[in-house]
Amino acid sequence: MMGPLVPQEIIGADWNLFIAFVVGIGFGFILEQAGFSSSRKLAGVFYGYDTVVLKVFFGGAVTAMLGLLFFSLFGWIDLELVYINPTYLWPAIVGGIIMGVGFIAGGFCPGVSISAIAIGKIDGIVFLAGIFIGIFGFAEAYPLLEDFYMSGDMGSPKLNEMLGLSGGFFGFLVIIAALIMFWLGDLAEKKFPRKEY
């Protein structure tokens, strides 16, 4: 049996929404367990006093990446059917910059703010309200932004393809980078003592 299961209709498409729900529960649970519902904890990565974002984020990406590579190796998943985020160069850069501002100002990102709201954080609710307004603004301004939004279309290239490396080898490089990040993270936390929050 080979994944992904729903796109190949091995399970019905109706299950997909249920699966999404279950995945969300797992996601939200783990985020809250790790402390992501606290904006102060999240912002800590930018000041060194709490690098949980780094560890969970890289840890998650590396685990999933390894998982995909191994699954593909064993023939358990067909990577061609897995969605790869497309690359539209200019909006990707500008969007990232704008989100960076939002991150350091608000101390949340959308998914995390939901788990914050789940435990009663009012600042999370306000952040979400901001997101609504922001997206609404984008939607209304879309006719003006459309050309820029569609510019720099590069298809869906993968990082390792750009460098001419195999998926596995590149994955190894990412892991090394992550391990270095982990080490730096712990170093920073020792250097910038954490005040209780």
Add this chain to the structure above:
Amino acid sequence: MKTKYMNPYLAGVLLGLVLLMAFFFSGRGLGASGAVKSTIVSIVSTVAPEHAANSPFYSKYIGEGKSPMKSWLVFEILGVLVGGFLSGALAGRLKLKIEHFPGISANRRLVFALIGGLFFGFGSQLGRGCASGAALTGMSVLSLGGFITMATMFGTAFVLAYFFRKNWI
């Protein structure tokens, strides 16, 4: 009382496994901003259907038989709400409050939260994803676009951290 959080390394691995399951079952990764977008599309198309039909943005998501709320992301976000609540309940962290650095006022925190949300919302549409969608998921599938968005997102935040430091430390 020191709050008891899960070991971040363990949390990272578990998160990765959840993400892997999403890939294996649904062929896609996580996301969040898309759910908010779907909600907005639904609201606008209900309140002002003509405007929605004429707009190049909204019209993509409405039409015969297409229900914007019946999307993977919307259901996922509902799950996040439940999962976060469960975890908070189990850990005794359920509390209605405005969390902020003691050095600033609660109102100031809320103002910045709103501004942050504004920027994030707008940026997520341009960048075609937020931290969970573009960055986390994008990295795991080695997407170039995901990586670029993630790098610029974190890079910008790091660079601007100095200017926002009064809010946090």
Add this chain to the structure above:
Amino acid sequence: MSIKNVVMLGFFLFGLVIAMVPENTTKPYKLTAEDMLVEVQSAAEMVNADEVAHWIISKDPTLQLVDVRTPDKFQKYHLEGAVNVPLSVILSDEYRDILDQGVKMNVLYSNGTMNSHQAWMILRQLGFKNNYVLQGGLNYWFETIMNPEAPSIYSSDEEFARYDFRKAASGALGGGGAVTLTAPAKTEVDKPKIIRTKKKKAPAGGC
């Protein structure tokens, strides 16, 4: 060992393994052997020469003839409107769009039935639908359609009708024995159902 060290070590070791092991680029078979046996025994993939002639003449837009012989044979002669997908390169990505689709009926043919059937088997096992095999291939095609055998006085009505049809068809298709074409509307042809595959949806996702 602390959790942190376990995780870091784990990442490193798995990373090492995945870096060294070559990538899996095989194209897997989607049908089990049992499924294939059932399909092969039902012979539902066969289409006969009369049917194909009918479709060509009536200019059926869903018909796509696929010649699986070598390019030089294709050059020498091929059925009108046929594309050449030599059996030896049938797995190449170049032909994927023709062979894996849900809009047309691909009728595979070769000189006899062997090569076209071999092609069909492979494609079917990869899970592709809407591919069929021309019974008897070009050899039978020439014998029956292009140069139909005149029925004897003992033949049934049905055989006469078939002969008439073939005569007319061969005329339209450029064979010997040209006769004015009466659109062979009487020949009831059972068209195989085209299985519309939701054209393997480019995976959805994103925010």
